[in-house]
Amino acid sequence: MEIKFNDFQKQYKSHHQKFDKAIKGVLNSGWYILGTQVADFEKKFAGYIGTKYAVGVANGLEALQIALLALNIGPGDEVITTSHTAAATALAIISVGAKPVFVDIDEYFHIDASQIEEKIHSNTKAIIPVHLYGQSVDLDKIMAICRKHQIHLIEDCAQAHGATYQNKKVGSFGIINCFSFYPTKNLGAFGDGGAITTDDKYLYDKILQLRNYGQKNRYEHEVYGLNSRLDEIQAAILLVQLEYLDRNNKTRQKLAAAYVKYLRQVKQIKLPPARKNSQSVFHLFVIEAESRDGLIEYLKSKGIATLIHYPIPVHRQPCFKEYNSYLPVLEDKIKVILSLPIHPFLTKREVKYICENIKNFYKSL
Known part of the structure; x- marks a missing residue:
């Protein structure tokens, strides 16, 4: 797949x-x-x-x-x-x-x-x-x-x-x-x-x-x-x-709920937190993952595309070096964040397949 x-x-x-x-x-x-x-x-x-x-x-x-x-x-x-x-x-x-x-x-x-x-x-x-x-x-x-x-x-x-x-x-x-x-x-x-x-x-x-x-x-x-x-x-x-924006956003929310359902018991994964009084439209579904780079390669071998948003923070980009800052929380987060596929044309079956492969990866460690 x-x-x-x-x-x-x-x-x-x-x-x-x-x-x-x-x-x-x-x-x-x-x-x-x-x-x-x-x-x-x-x-x-x-x-x-x-x-x-x-x-x-x-x-x-x-x-x-x-x-x-x-x-x-x-x-x-x-x-x-x-x-x-x-x-x-x-x-x-x-x-x-x-x-x-x-x-x-x-x-x-x-x-x-x-x-x-x-x-x-x-x-x-x-x-x-x-x-x-x-x-x-x-x-x-x-x-x-x-x-x-x-x-x-x-x-x-x-x-x-x-x-x-x-x-x-x-x-x-x-x-x-x-x-x-x-x-x-x-x-x-x-x-x-x-x-x-x-x-x-x-x-x-x-x-x-x-x-x-x-x-x-x-x-x-x-x-x-x-x-x-x-x-x-x-x-x-x-x-x-x-x-179709509202309908598509509802689809994203349902897919996010499916990710949460399938991954909530995976102890090596931290799911995205929900802010009180706000409703996310899940432009991205970003987890924090142990052994992230290995997980990326494993999912890639199974035909699953992932991305990192963002691997290099703005303050560490060469053109912004004069504005470099001490941002320790961000520096830690970028080592573990991983964006999983989420868009209105993804199916729950595909989400389940992604999650099964995430579980299989951690079982293999």
Whole structure:
């Protein structure tokens, strides 16, 4: 049996008629940039998240970059974030000339809210927590810190489309919130894409300018902007994907429950903890595993793909060496974490096969 980590072919085939119709509709319209599909998606996505506004952009990194620019964060400023995530979060901070300040992680693999305040200085302008693996960070504590120190909260929701905290969707708590629609995401395009959500009309208008060369009116550039527009074809695809997001997230949750059922008695495995008052959408299912590297090779020999998210933390990447930090919990976790396949087209039978092979590996030691 071969089990892929993601299966985009099954995804396309599941709704190919709708995808084909959506793409053909854009091609026949002759309008490929900032047309009706983008406008429709922005309206529906804002409604889904529960914010007044959403703006489609080119990708998740530029969503964060535009968010920082909209808040006038730049050279001399500091932004607190996590090192345990994709590099895009820190790259966005660097791109505007600000300094990333890294905080260690908690048991949920998120930024440790209890350690944030000691990293705040007079030039700290924002906190960017990442809702990693599909589960919300401790938003109550982080929002309280932001209020106390009068700094901005920018949510990085790239892995948490549809996740909730206290029955409210992530992406609706910060002054600006950022999403990626990379194909692997719970809400994925057939290429790159991203979005920004906010309730602030002034920031919304500024974000619209920043994504389109800084233009308020055509050929009138009031600010330095980017070419960061979500295109019509990707918006049309995302409109189809949005129809099935809740259903797909429920499938992920059921698969996660199956993993827990089959692996809870395996003493060499630590299952992902669930944060109180939050509902994960399991973008990833990450375990902590003894003899991890041997397990990876064993599962590979059985046709099972696995990944590590992330093997090298951002603060230890060569390009971030000047921002190196002492993050002992993270350094320990990256030695044992392992991502098992989880996506809407995985079956419970396949999950059982994966778990049986995990058990067989540990029995063989």
